[in-house]
Amino acid sequence: MAQAPHAPPAGEPRAELERARAEPVRTPLSAKQWVWLALAGVALIAWPHVFDAPYQRHVLVMVFIYALMAQGWNVLAGYCGQISLGQAVYFGIGAYSAGFLYANYHISPWLGMLVGVGISVLVALAIGLPTFRLRGHYFAIATLVIGEIGHTLMLNWEFVGGATGVWIPIDRDSPWYSFQFHDNKLPNYYIGLGFLTAACLVVVWLERSKAGLYFRAIRDEPDAARSLGVDVTRYKLVAIMISAAFTAVAGAQFAQYVLVIDPETVFPLLLSILVVLMTMLGGIGTLWGPIIGAGVLFPLSEATRVWLGGTGGAEDLMIYGALILLISVFWPGGLLALLRRLFVRSGDA
Amino acid sequence: MLEVTNLTRRFGGLVANDAISFRAEAGGILGVIGPNGAGKSTLFELITGFETPDEGDVRLDGRSIRGLGPHRINRLGVARTFQKLKPFAHMTVEENVMVGIMQHDSNLRRARDAALAALDFVGLLDKRRVHAHGLSTGQRKRLELARAMGTRPRLLLLDEVTGGVDQRSIPGLIELIERLRREGMTIILIEHDMQVLMSLADRVVALHLGAKIAEGTPESIRADRAVVESYLGASYA
Numbered sequence: 001m002a003q004a005p006h007a008p009p010a011g012e013p014r015a016e017l018e019r020a021r022a023e024p025v026r027t028p029l030s031a032k033q034w035v036w037l038a039l040a041g042v043a044l045i046a047w048p049h050v051f052d053a054p055y056q057r058h059v060l061v062m063v064f065i066y067a068l069m070a071q072g073w074n075v076l077a078g079y080c081g082q083i084s085l086g087q088a089v090y091f092g093i094g095a096y097s098a099g100f101l102y103a104n105y106h107i108s109p110w111l112g113m114l115v116g117v118g119i120s121v122l123v124a125l126a127i128g129l130p131t132f133r134l135r136g137h138y139f140a141i142a143t144l145v146i147g148e149i150g151h152t153l154m155l156n157w158e159f160v161g162g163a164t165g166v167w168i169p170i171d172r173d174s175p176w177y178s179f180q181f182h183d184n185k186l187p188n189y190y191i192g193l194g195f196l197t198a199a200c201l202v203v204v205w206l207e208r209s210k211a212g213l214y215f216r217a218i219r220d221e222p223d224a225a226r227s228l229g230v231d232v233t234r235y236k237l238v239a240i241m242i243s244a245a246f247t248a249v250a251g252a253q254f255a256q257y258v259l260v261i262d263p264e265t266v267f268p269l270l271l272s273i274l275v276v277l278m279t280m281l282g283g284i285g286t287l288w289g290p291i292i293g294a295g296v297l298f299p300l301s302e303a304t305r306v307w308l309g310g311t312g313g314a315e316d317l318m319i320y321g322a323l324i325l326l327i328s329v330f331w332p333g334g335l336l337a338l339l340r341r342l343f344v345r346s347g348d349a
Numbered sequence: 350m351l352e353v354t355n356l357t358r359r360f361g362g363l364v365a366n367d368a369i370s371f372r373a374e375a376g377g378i379l380g381v382i383g384p385n386g387a388g389k390s391t392l393f394e395l396i397t398g399f400e401t402p403d404e405g406d407v408r409l410d411g412r413s414i415r416g417l418g419p420h421r422i423n424r425l426g427v428a429r430t431f432q433k434l435k436p437f438a439h440m441t442v443e444e445n446v447m448v449g450i451m452q453h454d455s456n457l458r459r460a461r462d463a464a465l466a467a468l469d470f471v472g473l474l475d476k477r478r479v480h481a482h483g484l485s486t487g488q489r490k491r492l493e494l495a496r497a498m499g500t501r502p503r504l505l506l507l508d509e510v511t512g513g514v515d516q517r518s519i520p521g522l523i524e525l526i527e528r529l530r531r532e533g534m535t536i537i538l539i540e541h542d543m544q545v546l547m548s549l550a551d552r553v554v555a556l557h558l559g560a561k562i563a564e565g566t567p568e569s570i571r572a573d574r575a576v577v578e579s580y581l582g583a584s585y586a
Binding site for chain 2: 020
């Protein structure tokens, strides 16, 4: 279509406008895409029955937990453009709320999870309120610092176990009350899959809502968003609260899955960096990116941990940092962009 | 419609706006001229809430909007475009316009249809599914207009709509602004192109070194000695 230097004169037939109005606002899934989605769903439900070795189930349980956490980072950073480097704080709060309250007061971890979500959201507000008014990278720096403060605080807070952490007592009699499943990992698997699916549905809703549109406007040009009536600070706070809630749920699941938590496993900087890398590797600001990223990177990180050994050094941090740099420079669309390109090339899009 | 009184903004030792006062009447087009650094853009920042004045007041229909945030001022009916264009680069043209519309209607479909009407108005309908980073400068200016219009403003502040645009596109942009005026919108316009200004503005405010040095009809401004000396140059004398 030729460029029109002048707007068309009023009164002319509006065939183009009629055509445009008939288009859907969001492209619906094609029949083929529905089939793929259904197949993926069936495969995920069937997986633990086909591959029933504990380790095969374990990998997927962990992928679900990481993918949920990565999706939390993705909502805040990928959609709303606010780079957080302290997501481990919400994860740790979720883990400790579930684990500590159960270990010491026999409160069901399901309730503890809700408490964790509540505290995480409040902490997120406490971080966001002062820093979201600032420009540039202050938010990222603040989250980095708060992540380290959280880690140090938990190491020294004897009431919640200090460096030893929390050992969650084994309960074989009431698995659903204690959120512990010792017969097999099936419940953990389906609970993880369920929470991840719920989080993805939230993101699908975001992509079709005013809030999601505002998030992306804020990410691209906060001043323009402001000039168009968007309460930028308020919507950033909405984004960080969603992000904190997802991450706390992931933390609570993790605690009830591994049953031993300490500051080194649920509050480390490494974890905050890992979810950044997972999301960027898969495809930042997309629904599937965090899932693809977690699905690829968790098994890889397990492998490298075996390979590098648990020296306690910062090798994996260095590797992750380098990877983030490389992806953002050479491969900003992540694996998802690569997959799309392959599909388009083979004419199967 | 808009009344600015004694508006002053200092940045350190620099007085960017020095006790500026003027009114913009409803339905009119007010031009703001002045050499670079005269304080034109600062004036826009103060009116739209991106900066807070050190002294003075901004009144919209008699009500002070001083100290309100940009989004609240926009919701009161004041929209702006940016001299340095700020498209939402990774959103489609259609989505760009929907952002401003959604303060009035949270329904995605209705907001989209309103956006299509605005895009039709500015002549960008065929670009609706393109990401904004794929537009030319002239198209981006049109997009900024459509986006601002989507908020349904009563007062529109345009910061150099024709700046940086190829000559061919200028008549189309002028016509757009004329049509907005005919629809009853009040417009304040920063403009470097004197020809554009003369053909559009009913009144002109001239700034120099942060202060207002003249105000009047375009003809009287063109003849004003202070304006000629500070801005227009000898060829206009």
